[in-house]
Amino acid sequence: VQLQESGPGLVKPSxxxxxxxxxxxxxxxxxxxxxxxxxSPGKGPEWIGSKxxxxxxxxxxxxxxxxxxxxxxxxxxxxxxxxxxxxxDTAIYYCASRVTVTSDRWFDPWGQGLLVSVSS
Amino acid sequence: xxxxxxSVSVAPGQTARLSCAGANLGAKSVHWYQQKPGQAxxxxxxxDNERPSGTPDRFSGSHSGDTATLTIRRVEVGDEADxxxxxxxxxxxxxxxxxxxxxxxx
Numbered sequence: 001v002q003l004q005e006s007g008p009g010l011v012k013p014s015x016x017x018x019x020x021x022x023x024x025x026x027x028x029x030x031x032x033x034x035x036x037x038x039x040s041p042g043k044g045p046e047w048i049g050s051k052x053x054x055x056x057x058x059x060x061x062x063x064x065x066x067x068x069x070x071x072x073x074x075x076x077x078x079x080x081x082x083x084x085x086x087x088x089d090t091a092i093y094y095c096a097s098r099v100t101v102t103s104d105r106w107f108d109p110w111g112q113g114l115l116v117s118v119s120s
Numbered sequence: 121x122x123x124x125x126x127s128v129s130v131a132p133g134q135t136a137r138l139s140c141a142g143a144n145l146g147a148k149s150v151h152w153y154q155q156k157p158g159q160a161x162x163x164x165x166x167x168d169n170e171r172p173s174g175t176p177d178r179f180s181g182s183h184s185g186d187t188a189t190l191t192i193r194r195v196e197v198g199d200e201a202d203x204x205x206x207x208x209x210x211x212x213x214x215x216x217x218x219x220x221x222x223x224x225x226x
Contacts, residue, residue: 035215043219043220044204044217044218044219044220045153045161045204045206045217046217047214047215047216047217050213050215058212058213058214060214060215061212061214094160094161104149104151104166104167104208104210105208105215106151106163106166106167106206106208107153107161107163107206108162108163108166108172110160110161110162111160112159112160113160
């Protein structure tokens with residue numbers, strides 16, 4: 001499984017951040033879960049949310065209401081939308097996954113990440 | 121909240137022990153990631169003490185009560201990295217990462 005993020009590297013404050021993650025080597029409809037994780041400069045990773053093959057999605061409570069994660073099976077892509085961004089949303093955004101069913105939740109593999117800056 | 125010491129320093133060939141502490145951690149499985157500069161985090165230990173294929177057997181994990189430990193034996197210069205612990209709350213389905221420990225090999 002290989003993951004590759006893409007999208008704009010610069011977003012204006014109050015706008016919507018939209019990113020895509022192209023999946024190679026596995027069908028997005030078959031994977032156990034797909035996730036978005038971000039990492040602000042000098043800080044630890046922050047989970048944004050996970051979308052399961054069942055269709056259920058869970059989001060970080062601190063971002064709930066601003067986050068949307070979707071899957072496009074026709075393109076084998078996972079998408080992230082984050083509304084009303086501020087400078088605090090500046091980070092490297094990673095997609096990550098777990099394709100086989102497990103009793104707990106961890107992330108392997110990860111994409112290489114995409115730096116997104118929020119600035120006017 | 122998962123607490124990790126900001127930094128640990130060891131000499132090559134020695135043993136590094138990186139800890140991760142949190143309330144009710146005993147009820148959760150802990151996973152560990154290694155992140156080298158400019159790279160994405162990479163899983164090194166899952167479910168407290170399970171090594172994915174590709175993780176050297178110098179890496180091991182343990183968990184006792186509310187503290188989990190990543191132990192790296194015979195530390196090499198190439199082990200210099202940031203290490204993060206992570207847990208999943210099966211009740212809320214939330215995922216939490218620790219703040220990370222920077223391992224420096226002197």
